[in-house]
Amino acid sequence: MLRQVEGIGASLAMGLPARAFYTVMRLAPSGIRMRMWRGLYQRMARSQTDPSFRFMNYGFTDETELELLERDEPDRLFIQLYNMNIRDVEMGDKEVLEVGSGRGGGASWIARTYNPKSLLAVDYSAEAVALSKEWFSSQENLVFREGNAQDLPLPDEAFDIAYNVESSHCYSNIPDFLSEVFRVLRPGGEFCWTDMRDSRTMEKMHEQFLSTGFSIESRTDVTSNVLAALDMIDEDRREMIRESAPVSLRKSFETFGGVPGTPIYEALKSGKIQYFRYLLSKPL
Secondary structure, three states, rough: HHHHHHHHOOHHHHHHHHHHHHHHHOOOHHHHHHHHHHHHHHHHHHHOOOOOOOOOOOOOOOOOOOOOOHHHHHHHHHHHHHHHOOOOOOEEEEEEEEEOOOOOHHHHHHHHHHEEEEEEEEEHHHHHHHHHHEEEEEOOOOOEEEOOOOOOOOHHHHHHEEEEEHHHHOOOOOHHHHHHHHHOOOOOOOOEEEEEHHHHHHHHHHHHHHHHHOOEEEEEOOHHHHHHHHHHHHHHHHHHHHHHHHHHHHHHHHHHHHOOOHHHHHHHOOOOOEEEEEEEEEEO
């Protein structure tokens, strides 16, 4: 994601902290970049501990009406992004892994809706993992663990399904991430991935999937659905940022949150950044 945002330009609309952050990220070694993302992510987790804020993704508008429980309705757009990503796979009695579980809302919904045998949700942020454990500890088939997507603390061939939602653009080494997912999947296992990249980097991502050893089962451009969701949640997201972020960081948080008018939103709208979903499989 770094090159995509840099390609747009570190504009004034990003806010000074975000411009400084991306400038340093452009120049720093990969290990330092990863630690910087982690620091930012930890700060965002600490800034909002309200259990109603369980999702951090951009959302997705779906032509197919998804049946939800009343308690899940406020998070419909965010849940629909998760559902879009995993709806072509059968999870019943499967061992499932989420890489980059954030605040745990997606893993919680999938675990109780699709009822896998087990779902292990791994995230780089100790703060986010602690919140997820606090909020969702009652779900017997769901476990949260701190871990690095590029060096997963997991055994080989341990999972039937893995998924990753709007997280990989923060990773400093995509080949390592993909190799780790490939390693922990059993032969015949499936990997559901959705995220954003500029067009050139998305093409590179396509080639990286193949060079890792994955077979590509399907590939879908969902940019318009994500943009529509960002429009729908605009006011609520701005209000949440006003309530939880210091004044000096609000512009930066709006940029990271894809608020309309920010560089990331405008790049999605113009087509400079694309949002895709891939369904991949590990050959038998």
